[in-house]
Ligand SMILES: Nc1nc2c(c(=O)[nH]1)N[C@H]1C(S)=C(S)[C@@H](COP(=O)(O)OP(=O)(O)OC[C@H]3O[C@@H](n4cnc5c(=O)[nH]c(N)nc54)[C@H](O)[C@@H]3O)O[C@H]1N2
Ligand SMILES: Nc1nc2c(c(=O)[nH]1)N[C@H]1C(S)=C(S)[C@@H](COP(=O)(O)OP(=O)(O)OC[C@H]3O[C@@H](n4cnc5c(=O)[nH]c(N)nc54)[C@H](O)[C@@H]3O)O[C@H]1N2
């Protein structure tokens with residue numbers, strides 16, 4: 001087989017518009033094929049693409065993977081992480097026993113002792129301080145059943161609003177951009193739209209490195225007959241940008257300006273669908289008025305890109321007949337995140353490019369199961385996209401859970417992640433259970449996060465499969481089963497649901513998060529309003545059944561999506577109902593949006609201030625099924641570059657690593673491909689600072705500093721890039737490596753997503769002895 005570490009996307013299988021993407025089966029086995037005893041169906045959990053995969057098993061161990069040829073998502077392909085990442089499962093340092101801190105040290109113990117400590121402290125905190133002293137911070141990498149259990153335990157049992165997912169760092173802006181424009185979360189498009197489109201607009205989305213199989217699909221179109229036009233907006237010349245017809249290398253933090261200029265051009269040249277706008281949207285006049293202030297020359301100045309390039313991009317978008325737009329972290333984690341993401345929705349809406357083949361917008365997901373955190377109410381929402389301000393919605397949830405309405409906190413929005421950590425810092429939260437995320441590397445301003453997690457008054461429980469920078473700070477560590485060691489469902493970025501089957505047993509005493517949560521609910525004695533056990537499920541399938549029934553009639557209706565259906569047709573797109581048992585290719589095909597006052601997931605926000613709208617004001621202008629065009633002016637990022645901190649730091653990903661590397665650092669071919677931290681500088685900036693390729697540099701912000709070798713490959717002068725993958729678990733001592741030492745505790749006013757892409761820094765050469 002070709003070296004799929006170096007050859008990231010594999011060989012081309014070009015195809016033309018409307019064709020079907022050819023199959024190509026990618027496989028990696030560590031034993032001869034005839035030694036494989038079973039192939040267990042699943043989907044890959046190393047990004048939001050959710051590629052269908054079979055896990056090879058021999059003698060109770062995973063011995064390989066093979067892409068599923070018939071899967072609608074990947075047609076057999078896998079990228080480097082998918083092919084090799086699973087090998088971390090068998091690494092020797094898996095957590096196999098619970099740990100409890102005794103005399104300052106984490107010591108191995110049995111499950112009973114550990115759970116007993118967790119439950120005793122929970123009950124003590126509840127008795128002394130009430131539910132508001134309890135916090136839960138979860139993942140975008142567990143299964144739907146696990147999140148739903150968590151949402152029910154926390155919102156319906158404990159009764160605290162302090163539950164959020166790391167999806168807050170990841171796709172909170174996707175969620176809120178969809179809610180603000182369309183009334184509900186849920187990505188409207190289908191990956192088959194890529195097969196049909198004649199133009200692609202990728203905004204802050206380095207898909208070539210971050211969803212490698214999706215990029216293979218795009219590349220096969222770009223290298224096939226009738227190539228679609230490609231516009232990429234990204235300050236860096238990424239592998240994605242290198243394929244573009246127009247690359248707008250904007251100044252970080254100026255997305256709203258460039259998007260407003262594109263809208264300006266579409267309107268000025270009458271490249272808009274007036275019939276669609278009149279019948280299916282509201283807010284066009286206000287939008288037209290705002291974007292009138294953004295002729296290309298003005299945006300060119302704000303964003304520092306040629307006006308002519310903006311015009312060329314607008315012509316590609318304006319002249320096409322089928323436009324697919326995608327948005328990811330270059331928008332969600334940048335300045336004015338939701339305001340900018342909504343402008344991409346607006347581009348598709350003004351062109352009437354939604355709900356039909358080849359015409360769609362993807363507010364992309366990042367983590368494999370982020371969509372499920374959102375649907376199940378384990379992030380800052382209620383399950384099934386129910387609206388916390390809508391009494392009828394909350395009543396319905398209380399009925400399904402059989403709890404009194406006031407038990408479910410709904411006097412304000414559920415608490416967002418950075419607010420949860422703030423409460424821990426102030427001492428109002430005294431018990432925090434972290435599942436499936438590593439905040440001591442992934443949250444902004446790490447010095448602060450470390451000090452919060454280590455606080456005396458905070459009892460910290462961490463469920464993970466590996467020792468991490470966060471487990472190191474815990475009072476109790478629970479060893480978790482990983483993907484392949486448990487059964488459950490998850491949903492990718494085009495609403496494709498896969499059932500991932502258990503292939504092998506977890507090591508030692510490791511247990512699924514589902515089992516740990518049910519054990520907790522039981523030991524806590526959580527009950528419904530009749531005094532019966534709040535949770536009486538035998539296994540994940542029962543949780544799935546209850547959750548999917550709760551979605552009935554909601555935009556994310558999955559009421560006909562049971563395990564049996566998912567075993568018969570692996571990979572089904574929701575909505576999946578009795579009327580559409582095979583699923584639904586794209587949302588809004590009838591151009592009716594779930595914006596009605598009784599239906600919508602939220603009454604929306606002011607894009608600039610984040611002020612929450614109330615039911616009455618929303619009802620007064622009820623969009624009643626129309627999409628809402630919301631406009632926004634550009635504002636500069638709050639942390640300005642100045643003499644002390646003259647450069648703009650942006651952070652992000654590298655193709656071979658997954659987040660804080662708990663998996664990819666344990667897989668030799670992936671780790672060897674990118675073994676240590678680096679920072680990227682523009683050659684002009686480097687020359688001014690007398691820095692040569694490979695020199696060790698110090699990058700300092702107002703929060704902290706890091707040191708790493710420089711790579712002179714930047715594209716925009718003034719911009720520094722650092723991957724955020726490198727923490728400390730595989731390094732001796734010191735805290736001068738992780739990019740998040742530098743980032744700032746600041747979030748988007750609407751989505752509350754942290755701004756990881758716009759810190760001000762200075763760079764200097766470290767003189768080495
Ligand atoms: N290999 C790999 N793949 C992954 C992951 C991983 O860790 N490794 N993680 C997964 C997850 S959870 C996520 S969320 C996704 C993220 O996937 P992406 O969003 O594609 O990845 P990032 O590198 O975070 O950021 C994308 C781009 O945003 C650009 N950018 C920075 N600032 C701005 C700006 O102001 N405006 C614009 N327009 N662009 C800007 C950066 O230069 C960068 O190239 O990837 C998923 N896939
Ligand atoms: N500077 C900067 N910071 C960023 C970003 C950025 O672009 N720049 N991106 C942000 C984004 S988009 C994301 S998604 C986050 C990711 O940040 P994290 O979520 O902190 O990153 P991971 O390394 O994926 O951490 C997941 C943890 O869960 C464990 N785990 C895996 N599977 C399971 C399981 O089934 N059960 C349990 N209990 N544990 C499990 C893993 O071992 C790992 O320790 O980082 C965010 N932080």
Ligand code: SF4
Pocket residue numbers: 044045046047048049050051074077078079080081082083210211212213214
């Ligand atoms: S594209 Fe994502 S889901 Fe597909 S194999 Fe790669 S990491 Fe896994």
Ligand SMILES: [Mo]
Pocket residue numbers: 169170171366367
């Ligand atoms: Mo993410």
